[in-house]
Amino acid sequence: MDEVDQQALIGAVILEHGLDLDRLWLAHLALGGDASEQAIRDYSAGLAGLSVTDRDALAQAVNEHCAEAGLPARTPLSGSPLVQAHTGPRGPGPSM
Template sequence: MDELDQQALTGAVIKRHSLDLAELWLDYVALGGEASEQEIRDYSSGAETLPEKDRDALAQAVNEHCVAANLAVRAPFSDSPLIRLHAEPQDPYSSK
């Protein structure tokens, strides 16, 4: 997955579920993350980038919070594929 796509989708999950960034940061650090709490805040708002290892540690922390709260939407990992909405390319002039 593209770095910016992962960042946007992770930030959207955090915002959608109103996840507490301080709690996420503590769990992220426990998973081996090395960024500061402010860097995580900046990343989730789209103002900062993180290395792949840190993006995936944050995604894991976010997903653990989602599982604990029984929330359906999850943050993607760096190796997650983007799912296409249409299996076949559509003709732009088609009425389908």
């Protein structure tokens, strides 16, 4: 997963559903992340980046909160096959 795309998707889901950043930060820590609360706030606003570990921990925290609330939106992890298919080897068809 491209870091910029992942950041945009995570931020969009947080904003769309009004998820509580304090709760997401705590859940992110429980899932192995170690970014500060301010770093999570900055990342979700598109103002700063995070390590792969922190991005994935935050994405998982967002996904768990969405699942608990019955919300359909989910955020991809850095190793998302959907995005890897986009950036990976091409299937049959014309080559560029």
